[in-house]
Amino acid sequence: xRVFVRQTTRSTGFQRARRLAQLTLYVAIAFAGANLSSAxxxxxxxxxxxxxxxxxxxxxxxxxxxxxxxxxxxxxxELDRRQKVAEAExxxxxxxxxxxxxxxxxxxxxxxNPSGDVTLVEFFDYNCxxxxxxxxxxxKLIESDPNLRVVLKDFPxxxxxxxxxxxxxxxxxxxxxxEKFFEFHKKLLSxxxxxxxxxxxxxxxxxxxxxxxxxxxxxxxxxxxxxxEVAGLADDLHFSGTPSWVIGTExxxxxxxxxxxxxxxxxxxxCGKTIC
Numbered sequence: 001x002r003v004f005v006r007q008t009t010r011s012t013g014f015q016r017a018r019r020l021a022q023l024t025l026y027v028a029i030a031f032a033g034a035n036l037s038s039a040x041x042x043x044x045x046x047x048x049x050x051x052x053x054x055x056x057x058x059x060x061x062x063x064x065x066x067x068x069x070x071x072x073x074x075x076x077x078e079l080d081r082r083q084k085v086a087e088a089e090x091x092x093x094x095x096x097x098x099x100x101x102x103x104x105x106x107x108x109x110x111x112x113n114p115s116g117d118v119t120l121v122e123f124f125d126y127n128c129x130x131x132x133x134x135x136x137x138x139x140k141l142i143e144s145d146p147n148l149r150v151v152l153k154d155f156p157x158x159x160x161x162x163x164x165x166x167x168x169x170x171x172x173x174x175x176x177x178x179e180k181f182f183e184f185h186k187k188l189l190s191x192x193x194x195x196x197x198x199x200x201x202x203x204x205x206x207x208x209x210x211x212x213x214x215x216x217x218x219x220x221x222x223x224x225x226x227x228x229e230v231a232g233l234a235d236d237l238h239f240s241g242t243p244s245w246v247i248g249t250e251x252x253x254x255x256x257x258x259x260x261x262x263x264x265x266x267x268x269x270x271c272g273k274t275i276c
Contacts (some may be wrong), residue, residue, distance in 0.1 A: 003208075004015055020022075030061055030172065030184065030261070048226060055176075067214040069094065087237035087238070088249075088250075090238075091237060091249060091250065091251040092249045094233075094236045094251075095249050095251075096249075098228070098233060098236065100152075101233060102121060102233060102246060103119055103121070103230060105153060105226075105229060106161030107153075107170070107222070107225065107227075107228075107229050107230065108151050108152060108153050108226075108230075109151070109152040109169075109173055109177075109181050109182075109185065109237050110149060110151055110152075111142060111152060111176070111179065111181065111182040111185070112141075112142040112145075112148045112149050112150040112151045112161040113146055113147055113148060113149050114149060114178070115149070115219070116145075116146075116147045116148050116149030117147045117149075118147065118148055118149065118247075118265050118268050118269060119149040119150070119151060119162055119247075119268065120138075120141075120148065120149070120150050120151070120245065120246075120247050120261070120265065121150075121151040121153065121245060121246040121247070122134070122138065122150065122151070122152055122153065122243055122244075122245055123153045123155040123233075123239055123242060123243065123245070123246075124152065124153070124154070124155060124189075124232065124242050124243050125154075125155055125156050125157055125162045125166075125242040126154075126156070126166065126189055126191075126195040126200075127159070127161060127162045127164055127165070127194060127195050128158060128242040128243065130243055130255040131189060131242055131243045132189055132190065132242050133255055134255055134256070135186060135189050135190070136241065136258075137256075137257070137258035137261060138150060141258065141259060141261060141262065141265070142182075145262075145265065148265065152185060152261065153230045153233070154166035154169055154170060154226075154227060154230060155230055155231070155234055155239070155242055155244070156227065157241070157242060158242075160196070161194050161195060162195070162196075162199075163227070164196045164197035164200070165188065165195045165196055165197065165200045166227060167197070167218060167223050167227070168197055168200035168201060168204065168218065169184070169185070169188065169200060170222075170223045170226050170227065171214050171217035171218045171220075171223060172184055172200075172204050172209055172214065174213075174214075174217050175209050175210060175213065175214070176207065176209065180207070183207060184203055184204065184207055184209075185201045187206070187207070188200055190205045191203075197275045199271075201214075237251045238251070239251070239253055240253070241253050243255060243256075245261075247264050247265070247268065247274055248264070248268050248272070248273060248274050249262075249273075249274075250264070250274045
């Protein structure tokens with residue numbers, strides 16, 4: 001997975017580590033407090049614990065963690081579980097709130113069966129190596145599954161060349177649809193070396209695109225509006241790398257083996273979720 005660092009309000013690794021430490025401290029205090037109850041220490045000791053100094057409390061916590069290090073593991077596991085649940089709920093809300101932009105935007109390409117019963121959304125970059133690896137999986141899935149609808153969203157995060165290629169591809173979509181656009185997409189994504197405006201224009205010319213019209217379309221505000229819409233969706237979904245995927249109400253960042261993609265598609269048909 002290629003990752004491009006973008007300024008966001010989401011937590012950094014340092015902030016997450018700090019939250020883990022805080023949670024561990026709270027759990028340790030709770031356990032220590034339970035062991036310092038009046039049933040164990042008696043009324044006099046419980047009173048002393050209640051008015052203990054900061055140093056006393058820190059020593060109690062320290063000693064408890066040393067004696068029970070599994071508390072740290074349990075706290076981290078519980079925090080990870082809660083974060084995954086929270087992230088899944090957040091994705092569901094974004095998918096529900098932005099379903100039209102996500103699934104039916106005019107700023108996207110639809111390949112496969114446009115009326116398919118399952119939609120797989122891919123956020124990609126024409127210079128992303130893992131996107132190139134995923135291309136064969138997408139092509140095979142479309143070929144083997146006549147009811148699969150695939151949405152391709154340009155998410156150029158790997159530099160100016162990627163942005164240029166995405167702009168040309170956006171203009172090409174005005175002339176090529178469905179399988180014809182997918183041919184353009186496959187050829188451009190399969191290029192060796194860096195992919196920018198020149199490479200995208202060459203592929204468009206090779207496929208018979210009207211170059212004069214393409215030049216006019218490249219100057220349209222719609223090109224920038226479309227890329228901005230995708231960037232906004234990606235930010236809402238916490239996507240910072242490519243390829244990134246949305247299938248059902250699940251969002252995934254990174255390359256996914258074909259077998260896993262196929263299983264998620266089949267599960268959606270079977271139980272309405274990617275994991276039954």
